[in-house]
Structure formats: structure tokens, C-alpha cells
Amino acid sequence: MKKLKIASIPGDGIGKEVVPAAIDVLHTVAELHGGLTFEFTDFPYSCEYYLEHGVMMPEDGMKRLSDFDSIFLGAVGDANLVPDHISLWGLLIKIRREFEQTINVRPAKQLPGIQSPLVNPNDFDIMVVRENSEGEYSSVGGRIYRGEDEIAIQNNVFSRKATERAMRFAFDLASKRKGRVTSATKSNGIVYSMPFWDEVFKDVAESYPNVKTDQQHIDALAAFFVTNPSRFDVVVASNLFGDILSDIGAGIMGSIGVAPAGNINVNGKYPSMFEPVHGSAPDIIGKGIANPVGQIWTAKMLLDHHGEEEMGQVLLDVIEETTKNRIITSDLGGSHSTQDVTNEIINRLKAKA
Ligand code: NAI
Ligand code: MG
Secondary structure, eight states: OEEEEEEEEEESTTHHHHHHHHHHHHHHHHHHHSSEEEEEEEOOOSHHHHHHHSSSSOTTHHHHHTTSSEEEEEEOOOTTTSOHHHHIIIIIHHHHHHTTOOEEEEEEEOOTTOOOSSSSOOSOEEEEEEEOSSBTSOOOEEEEOOGGGOEEEEOOBOOHHHHHHHHHHHHHHHHTTTSEEEEEEOTTTOTTHHHHHHHHHHHHHHTOTTSEEEEEEHHHHHHHHHHOGGGOSEEEEOHHHHHHHHHHHHHHHSOGGGOOOEEEOSSSSSOEEEOOSOOOOGGGTTSSOOOOHHHHHHHHHHHHHTTOHHHHHHHHHHHHHHHHTTOOOGGGTOOOOHHHHHHHHHHHHHHTO
16 A cells, blocks of 8 residues: 655645645545555644744744655735735745755646637647746845946856756656647847757757757747647746746636646655645635635646556546536636535546546
């Protein structure tokens, strides 16, 4: 029996509604599998925890989390209780940085039965692989003078190690999918880091002869995401480009409530963390209408990460059957509750036994 020890951090707002739903789904997946069990340990780290203890997590919090196979997180942030920069940096970003989760993976896929804001999206299925540790989001730079002489300098940092790591991840992923990697570049305008990015891409591509490649400048690429998303398979991008592209991906799916994400530690030293793209959705807390699909699809990514790709595919199939039958929440134009959607997914999984 394979046992996965998962730290669950529901966090704030609807995180507390969708994480338990997705955990029920994962237990059902384990039953269906037969040789797999999940042991979840709940951690109350959140804005409420901060109000009580003055910190988002205790001093030994990171050490305790490091014992788990993965972290399953809902959402962090409740600006009515704690300023966002304190809650996010004290928990979410702390975990991403200290656990060296250097790759951010975000799928964008047309779910049947869901209206994309695009008029004719065809059947898109994209994976954005975003370098998550350096690039444009570096803390190198500074500001001098004030007033009309003021200067701000922000340096981009691109190391061969991190660039190669993101690209290898993208190529490995593409090898298991449709076998195509598109590189997001801007070497016509950014004259040091992006030509370097292109060179590393070319080098890495040589060790994957079976994967087709192309590269696009980020501006054109952003337009193609909207006009013809079905032409892409895996897209590898720097921190900033990947951040923007993956949000376009979430946008064209039809609701942020369905978008999943994984923060991947590739050196195996620390757990990876799986969390949906959405936040704590303060406007719908407690109404029972939060879309659980983003969190449940995130659970599929957790399964894939632990080598349970077959079960991951079963779970995604069931999610698609559910949206196809229009068992969907109000953000997607439906009238079903969080629980209705969760029950539908669980029942469909049980029917596969
Ligand atoms: P948000 O994602 O929480 O909400 C944006 C809009 O989308 C709202 O109208 C919300 O009702 C809707 N929405 C989000 N998820 C939904 C779901 N599953 N089902 C149905 N509707 C859904 O973003 P917002 O309002 O900017 O942030 C709220 C709080 O969440 C802030 O404190 C923010 O810092 C935090 N946040 C945390 C993130 C994380 O933990 N990774 C990511 C984004 C925001
Ligand atoms: Mg973003």
C-alpha cells in the first residue's frame, strides 16, 4: 500500500470550503485505486491564526511542513483581518521560496460545457511552465535621487541553472503530452537575458530530439493565446512572462474558479505545493457557491506529481463529464452548490469502481 502524507492548509475564505471538498475527492480516488491511501494533516495557518498568534505560522512551521510528501493549499489572504503583504509573504511566498519551489505549472484547458469568453476557442489544452525563482522578479536594483532626476533600476537575473531547470521540466512534460514546447522570448527587444534564454532553449532542445520546438516573442504569443490557443502544448516562460501568460490561460478557460496550479520543487529536498490560482474570494464566503473545480483539478496535479498519472487522468475525465453535464457553480453560469459539484464528481468516481 502506497501512503501519501499530505499537509493540508485550507487557509482563508473559500479555501476552507474547497479544500475539504477536494480532500473527500482524493479519498474516493484512493478507494478506487485500491493500493493508495492519503494521510492528511490539517494546519490552521491563516489570517485568523495570525490574529491569535501574531504570526502566519509558528517558528517551527516550515520544519513541520518539510516532513510531508506534498502540501495542499487553499488560499491565503483576508485583507479585513491582516494586510495582504503580511499574510502572503508570511505563508504562501515563504513556502514557495524556502522550499525551493522553483517551477510554477499552470494548465489551461477547454472544459466541455463551459463557455470560454473566446468566440471560437476550439479545443485548447496548454501547460504553462513558469520559472518561479528569479528572472524579472529579482531584488537586484535600486533607486537614486528624488523628483525629476529620480532613477529606478531593476535588474533581471537569469542563471543557466534555473533557466535550464525550467526548460528541462517543460521538455519532460511535453514528452508525456503532445510533444511540443514553445519558448516565450523577447530577444528582439531585451538584448542580454533573452538571447541567453534562446541559447539555453536551443541547447536543452538538442537532448530531446522527439520534442518539436518553436519560439515566439511574448507579445505575439499573448495574442495567439487569445486568437488560437489550440496550437500550443507546453509553453516555457520566464517568471514575468509566465505569470502573465498563465493568467491569460485562466481567463480563456472562463472562470478563475477552475484554474489549478502547482509549485514544484525539482531537487527533491522539500515538498512541492499544490494550490488553485484563485484567492480567498471574500465576496462569496459562506454562501456554499465556491467553485471546487480549481481545487479538485489541483488535486489531479498532486496525483500526477506522485506518479499516479492514471488516476489523475480518471479524475480529470470525471471533472469534464461533470462540466459537460452542466453540474456547475454560478461563476460558470450554473446554479449548483460547491457540495453538488463535489458529490457529482465523487459519485462519478465511485461509478467507475
Ligand atoms: P479572488 O481570486 O479571491 O477573487 C476574485 C473574484 O473571483 C471574486 O469575485 C471571487 O468571488 C471569484 N472567485 C475566485 N475563486 C472562485 C471560486 N472558486 N468560485 C467562484 N468564484 C471565485 O481574488 P481577490 O479578490 O483579488 O483576492 C482576495 C484575497 O485572496 C486577497 O486577500 C488576496 O491577497 C488573496 N489571494 C490569494 C491567492 C493565493 O492564496 N494564492 C491568490 C489570489 C489572491
Ligand atoms: Mg499572477
